[in-house]
Amino acid sequence: MIMAAKVTFISVQVFICVTLVSGSIVTREDPLQPVWDNLSQVPSKILTEMQKILNTHSTNMKEKMASKTEVFKTVLQSVKQSKANAQSEAEADESGSHLQELMSHSLTGAFETFYKSRVKTDYDAALGNDDTIASLEETEAKLMRHLDQMLRKSDFLFDFNATIEDHVYEVMHNDERRQLTIRNIDGLLNDIRERRTPNKRDVCSPVLDNLRKFIVEDLPSEQRLEELEKDLAEKYQAVVEELPSVLHRDCSDILRLKQQPPSGVYTIYPTGDPERKVNVWCDMETKRNPESKAGWTVMLRRRNTSIGLLNFNRSWDEYAEGFGTPGEGGEWWLGLNWVHELTFHQPYELMFLLRDIDVEHFRVYYSRFIVEHESRDFRLSVEGFEGTVSDAFGSFHHGQPFTTHDRDNDNCDCNCASNNQGGWWYNKCHRTVLTASFPESNDRSMKTIRWLTPGRWLVLDDVTMMMKPVEPTLQQ
Known part of the structure; x- marks a missing residue:
């Protein structure tokens, strides 16, 4: 709501600056019609400067987002593809299920690797040496013990999934809101550029200042995105370091x-x-x-x-x-x-x-x-x-x-x-x-x-x- 109010306030400032240039305010059914009628009178250098700010900011954001991890990209992409009016609870369920599926595949692969490299080797060796049933039962006990440990580790990581989802939705909410606002402002500037005429008096510098402040200070920044990702990585690493790959019983x-x-x-x-x-x-x-x-x-x-x-x-x-x-x-x-x-x-x-x-x-x-x-x-x-x-x-x-x-x-x-x-x-x-x-x-x-x-x-x-x-x- 606060951000929407700021966008509206900037639109009103644009309306005031262009009507000052035209010298009159004409009443229309559309309260912003004077803006559209007088867009051509906004000075060229103002439009160029505003466009330059947006282009620089957009390029920086794209470079930052391109460096994110593959897992994080997958989660973000799945959320972006959701309908804009989807309920947050439904989005959370879908994202959580996808992340759990990724974790499940990872743990399953790790267990299969362990089985082939350790347990199956022990089992084949036992058969080759004509060991007794007791030896085979011991090998089976090892397998079941490590399976139980892998399942416990899976449950432990799925519990941690809630923290990951909170970070993902906070980042996505800020990022989508930021992109939408920039697209709206960018579209308005393109409209102004198409209708402008040169050599008009520069009376809209305050609009440029407010717009710059709005983009740089008020919109959620990529710094916040980096902080969230860093916090998520630190918490995940703490979980991994705390939980050993094999829980020794004795x-x-x-x-x-x-x-x-x-x-x-x-x-x-x-x-x-x-x-x-x-x-x-x-x-x-x-x-x-x-x-x-x-x-x-x-x-x-x-x-x-x-x-x-x-x-x-x-x-x-x-x-x-x-x-x-x-x-x-x-x-x-x-x-x-x-x-x-x-x-x-x-x-x-x-x-x-x-x-x-x-x-x-x-x-x-x-x-x-x-x-x-x-x-x-x-x-x-x-x-x-x-x-x-x-x-x-x-x-x-x-x-x-x-x-x-x-x-x-x-x-x-x-x-x-x-x-x-x-x-x-x-x-x-x-x-x-x-x-x-x-x-x-x-x-x-x-x-x-x-x-x-x-x-x-x-x-x-x-x-x-x-x-x-x-x-x-x-x-x-």
């Missing part, structure tokens, strides 16, 4: 997809949701045997050092969500909610690395490890023992719910977590507990971090508890 995914990654802190996505991520320590070196792989996700780390000595006498909520900071020299507990998400959706194995205060090292391995949902009190399921020390963990703690000082689920009249200063899968009470306090002496009868073996307790000052998906076995 450390074994990282080991498989990266070239010899070192042990260290990595970000994983146990649920496959890009909004739910957690930093973990990945052991990329330790192998159960020479034929197996590393890629362990460390869920518990204890070390009796000046850097360690983290307080493990924590509440139920803290054990559920996790605490401590993974890193060199530190201690931490990966939350039981994350452990459940990992172990309950595919088979996991578990390994303990233990060091006794007399500098004796031990290993314990379990071929199956599951932690149930919080509604089941994170109940433990563990089996398939191998190791250089006793099966204290599986034989006594299998099937037990988790207990903390503020939630007592053990089989003792006491609260085992309170007695041992740390949460655990207590029975009545324990044959091993790895969250208790560190030993202050060599007294093996003290309630401390320990593991029961025939004849004595191991008192521990360095513990690692880590897990990874079970590796498929091959049929010989």
